[in-house]
Amino acid sequence: MNILCLDLEGVLVPEMWQAIATDRGIEELQKTTRDVPVYDDLMQLRLRALARHNVPFSAMLEVIGSLEPLPGATDFLHWARERFQVAILSDTFYEFAIPLVRKLGYPLLLCHTLQVEDDRIVGYRLRQENPKQAAVEAFQSLGYTVCAAGDSYNDIGMLRAAEHGCFFNAPTQVTSDYPDIEAVRGFGELTATLSRYC
Amino acid sequence: MNILCLDLEGVLVPEMWQAIATDRGIEELQKTTRDVPVYDDLMQLRLRALARHNVPFSAMLEVIGSLEPLPGATDFLHWARERFQVAILSDTFYEFAIPLVRKLGYPLLLCHTLQVEDDRIVGYRLRQENPKQAAVEAFQSLGYTVCAAGDSYNDIGMLRAAEHGCFFNAPTQVTSDYPDIEAVRGFGELTATLSRYC
Numbered sequence: 001m002n003i004l005c006l007d008l009e010g011v012l013v014p015e016m017w018q019a020i021a022t023d024r025g026i027e028e029l030q031k032t033t034r035d036v037p038v039y040d041d042l043m044q045l046r047l048r049a050l051a052r053h054n055v056p057f058s059a060m061l062e063v064i065g066s067l068e069p070l071p072g073a074t075d076f077l078h079w080a081r082e083r084f085q086v087a088i089l090s091d092t093f094y095e096f097a098i099p100l101v102r103k104l105g106y107p108l109l110l111c112h113t114l115q116v117e118d119d120r121i122v123g124y125r126l127r128q129e130n131p132k133q134a135a136v137e138a139f140q141s142l143g144y145t146v147c148a149a150g151d152s153y154n155d156i157g158m159l160r161a162a163e164h165g166c167f168f169n170a171p172t173q174v175t176s177d178y179p180d181i182e183a184v185r186g187f188g189e190l191t192a193t194l195s196r197y198c
Numbered sequence: 199m200n201i202l203c204l205d206l207e208g209v210l211v212p213e214m215w216q217a218i219a220t221d222r223g224i225e226e227l228q229k230t231t232r233d234v235p236v237y238d239d240l241m242q243l244r245l246r247a248l249a250r251h252n253v254p255f256s257a258m259l260e261v262i263g264s265l266e267p268l269p270g271a272t273d274f275l276h277w278a279r280e281r282f283q284v285a286i287l288s289d290t291f292y293e294f295a296i297p298l299v300r301k302l303g304y305p306l307l308l309c310h311t312l313q314v315e316d317d318r319i320v321g322y323r324l325r326q327e328n329p330k331q332a333a334v335e336a337f338q339s340l341g342y343t344v345c346a347a348g349d350s351y352n353d354i355g356m357l358r359a360a361e362h363g364c365f366f367n368a369p370t371q372v373t374s375d376y377p378d379i380e381a382v383r384g385f386g387e388l389t390a391t392l393s394r395y396c
Contacts (some may be wrong), residue, residue, distance in 0.1 A: 001292045001310060080302040082296075086352060094199045097279075106279040108306040113199060127341040136337040142308060143325040 003139045003195055004084035005132070007150035008092055008109070010034075011072040011168050012083045015102045016064050016092065017046060026053050034171055037153040039091055043124060044104045056119045057095075076187040077104055083198035084147065087139070089132040092156050092188055093124060110135050133157030147197050149190060156181075164197050166190070201337045202282035203356055204328070205348035206290055206307070208232075209366050210271040211298045212283060214290065215244060220310040221261045224251050231334070232369055235351040237289055253316045255293075260281055262274050263297045273300055273387040283395035289352050291322060308333050325382065331355030341369075345395050361387060362395050364388070 009015045009032070021029030036042035069077075081087050090097065090111040101109050104156040110131065116187050117121035129133055136146050148155070148162035151170040158182055159165030167175050167183040168190050173184040184190050207213045207230070213335035219227030234240035245305050267275075288295065288296040288309040296386050299307050308329065313321035326332055334356050336342050346353070349368040355365030364374050365381040366388050373381040382388050 082300075084307050084360075086304075087306060102280075105303055106284075108283050108285060110283065131340070135340055138340055142329070142333055142336055163273065 001144075002084055004080055004086045004145045004148045004177060004194065005089045005136055005139070005146055005148040006086065006164060007132075007152070007155050007168075008088050008097065008100075008111075010151040011070075011149060012087075012088070012104060013069050014098050016067065016100075017027035019067055020055070020060050020063050021159060024055060024059075026055070031155040033091065033152040034174060039126070039154055045063075046132075047121060047123070050121055056115075057116050057121055058119050060096070060121075061099070064096055067100060069100065069103055072187040073102050074104065075189065077107065078192060080194070081107070085144075085192070087135065089135050089148075089158055090132070105189075126197075130157050133161045136161040145197070147194060149194075153177075166193055199344075200282055201332055201342045201344045201359060202284045202392065203287045203337070203344055203346040203352070204278075204284065205353050205356075205366075206286050206288035206295065208349040209268075209347060210275060210302060210365070211267050212265050212288070213264065214294050214298075217265055218258050219358055220260050221276070222257075230390070231289065231350040231352040232372060237324070237352055237387055242370060245319060246319070253394075255312075255319055256317050258294070258319075259297070259382075262294055266300060266354065267301055270299060270385040272302065274389065275305065277389060278307070278392070283342075284394070285333065287333050287346075287348075287356055289324075289329070328355050331359045334359040345392055347392075349381075351375075354375075364391055387390050 015032050017029050025051055028045060033042060067075060086107050088107050088109045092111050093114040094111060095114045112127050113125045114121055139146050146162040148158045148165040149168040150158055152169055152174055154185060167181055169185055170183060186192050213230050215227050224247055226243060231240060276392050282304050286307045290309050291312040292309060293312045295307060295309060310325050311323045312319055337344050344360040346356045346363040347366040348356055349366055350372060365379055367383055368381060382391050
């Protein structure tokens, strides 16, 4: 029995900040970890945009609550949970992710927390440095072999630390920066790749 | 967001070996971690009994497949997964547990593996020394506070390592050996205790 670590946004569910960007018409919020590799830079950009546009936290939750898992994600996750112990490693925040995690049937999610005051996001707390890589190494310290799939720069540490890591539906810009990491597209290919390890 | 580590047998599902013992009329298999504190001793006793009675692995799986989660366990787990990230830490084996884990909605399960040949259990592989305590410490290394509940001697390491550990429906023999560990009975009390940490 191996552990499977999966990124959340772009893999199982839509990009939540982009959904908020589209709903509120805030162009800066379209950027993701694919565009801004340093996560703290990305979050500072997001918080400035939210403050400038005076976006209530509750309005963001309403947008996120209307999202659904990506097509095929629920079936894929069911397949995966029959064959692996699955952990979602994400740089999102529990306060955002819970409605979607509920729709996915409560897989274990390791991510970060927001600081919310008076219906405004005033800050955030990252759980630790290199959180995805640290989580992979923690599972390895428990005697597990780890498989992993993600789509962006913030997944590199996880993909490299895992015994078997691959990009899933990653943009060409990301995959061409890391040509040594296997890149698969679509749940059919991902399932075929993972089948080698279960 | 805290992690909640739960024992499996006696907490969420019935004792699987006892179900097999009853089904096959094999008295030695009634013993659990509550009776034999050293897990390896217990497993050697079980394997000898299985060999002596020539019990096929498939017959054991049939008994396990007929088991259901304990009354209230599914509702409790749903309550817990809304409020914690839940990990099941068990000294059972994946080959045994999967039918029950499926009925519980696939919570993350960290346990051991069996060696099966020609429909007979010929051995087992424990994942590591002190596996429950190591798992709690791994989650703590990722920046989490850990709550834990279990019912037996093999849970002591987990309950002591966790920031908030308690016995759940443990026999008096166990709780009186560890009077410093909080002991709760029934899911109502467990929920009340855990509510302090979520």
